[in-house]
Amino acid sequence: MRENEFERNVQEQMEELRIRPSDETWERVEKELREKKKRRAVVLFFIMAGLLLLGYSGYTFLTNSSNQPVAQNEIKKSSTLTTQPSVNTSTTTTNIPVTTNNNSAVAETPGTTPNTNQPDQNRNANPSLKQETVKGNPISPEQANQEKNRHLPVIVNPGKLERVAIVKENAADRKQIKNAGIVQKENNPVISNSDETAIVNKPLDQTVKSPVQQPVEKKDDIISNGIASTTISNNKEQMAADSAIVIDSTVAKTDVNKTAAPATEEPKPAIAKNMNKSKIKFGVEVSGGFISSQDKVFGFNGTNEAKSLMDFQSSYGGVNTPGTGTNAPRITPPSPVKGGNFWKIGLVAEKPITKRSSLSAGLRYTYADESLQVGAITNTVVYSNSYSFAPNFFTASGVRNAFSSSTAAQSAASRTPVKYTNRYNFIEIPMLFQTQLNKGKKMGVLWNAGIAPGFLIGTNALVYDTASRGVYYKNDNAFTKFHFNMQTGFALQFGNNKKIQWSLGPTLSLDMSRLMKEDVFTDKRYFLYTGFTGRVFLNSRKK
């Protein structure tokens, strides 16, 4: 009893103990409270921004996919053509069809001074130069049909043309080219459009002879068709995650506290909790979904694929020379690129930093693809208008364009465009901050945000070029190697108390880096990944 008396006396004395804190203490408390409010506001802002981003991207993605056919129709409409007798002024080509766009409301004046190929040479030499006037001649209905499918390129030659090989052209070929009127310079090779026409006319004649047998993917046939006159080589090269109020549950048991004790807010032992917090979890992350490209980083409106044909041609040349009746070669615009799928797989390590938030980092592989339609493979040696080397060329739908005669166009129309898939392979290092939004222990609602620097390890993607009236070719160096992604998402987490913990939810990732180093003939493109991410973690011990 006496022992208890001492303790009771001490307790009573201590209950009376009151010390007035300095005014500074409250000021410091107030300051910290304000800072926490700010932090909370920032977190809330990011959550809201993430939600909006996710919602908006989902909306735009759905809208874009439903609008795509409409955009194509618009192009078709804009390229509706009227027929008018064509005039031939070229020495090597005859009956080149001339185009007039109804929308442009510009009528061609036949019979004016014939324009030579000089301006086109200039255009090819300096693609940035734009032609001010856009005029064209009406063409025949067959060509009109072709124009409708103009943005659907046709394949050509999967083989790789190497520049070295170009130099090794045999004399006979050279002669042939010269005869066709090609002006080719060794140091700065530029081919005039008319000359190109001449070059391509050759195979055209062959194609005309056997229009039905145009096996789009069989290069042997193409070679046998005589296109090989300028063929150099056909190398088959395939490209590929405290201070927890340590309000210990061991309730302070002063007399007063005993009456106040029952609260469920009583905390659990701090020591045990801290041990759990410091554990690093390892797991696997898998995600997949749709990829789309946009012309602005935060555009979310896709690329401006519905650019009018005439606008394009007026920018890069290739429209008919006004009032001359001259049939200057037209440039086929790039084919619209249709977003494809992506999937990512990788290892991830997660370290809890507070009760409900964690940091994670990992390493993952990302595959993404998109598709476009190209024309037939051409074996023509064409020099890029933007890059100093163009080892492999795929003509855009303009293969037909390249051919000047109407009969050729007819035969080209029978060709079916080939779907080409651009494949991209990345290695990424995702670093994410993750926080649980709810207080639930069984199922957590998580929000995460972070960055994912990446490296493009390989791609077989095609690059568009206005050379030879529109070609596609492979060029790894044209693509940005280092990419910087911003990522956010939500997830539902299950199995917190079980050995296997997993989470699944929507993710949105935005590539802040341009896809191509230099977008000369096409709009800038940035990848937008929309999909789902799943994570599986192995808890080292059961609670």
Added chain:
Amino acid sequence: MLRYLLNRDKRFKKKDLKGGFAALFLFKPAATILLNKLSRQYQDLMDDQKLVRDCLKGKLQAQRELYERYSEKMLGVCYRYTRSMRDAEDVLQEGFVKVFHHLGQYKQEGELGAWIRRIMVNTALNFLKRHRKYQEEMFFTEEYLHPVTNDDPIVRIQAKELADLIRQLPQGYQVIFNLHAVEGYTHVEIGEMLGISDGTSRSQYARARNLLITWIEKHSSTNKQERYAGK
């Protein structure tokens, strides 16, 4: 008849009034005291609840009022666990930030003061664990159990003086003494909180208690002499 009735009513009223006044006169002091006490308690409870609600709404004035209401008492708690007033105020500050941050977890079933006190004690313990200068003194070695002496002195010293004596105990003793003697934790609970065995807690407490009793005796004997001399 009507007059009778009216007069009867008047008489009635007078009687009632007299009786009422008498009753009031007799019981007023007792009733007033009782009512005042009850209303004060109720008022405190309601005030706390209202204060908590306002704090949760983010009203800075309510937060300031809550701080003013409990800061002196809580600094007394923090003072017992630390060695300097500066450290005590640091713990108080950290503790109140936690209080405001986790006020949503307070379910208003127990007393707010007790809830805040628990937070302060735990914040103080965390503070001691974090700081090396305290950690070095926090040795909890297993020692034999000292028998508790029965010659307890009558604690006649002032609260502040007693608190100062407690603060002079070695850090490990100080913490265990505070937790057991003042806060009322059992040795098992203390063992869990500090990561030591309950036996260690017991032995440390016994040593702390003996030491403190010796100091209090010394302190009170000098005070006694002064007081008795004065009387």
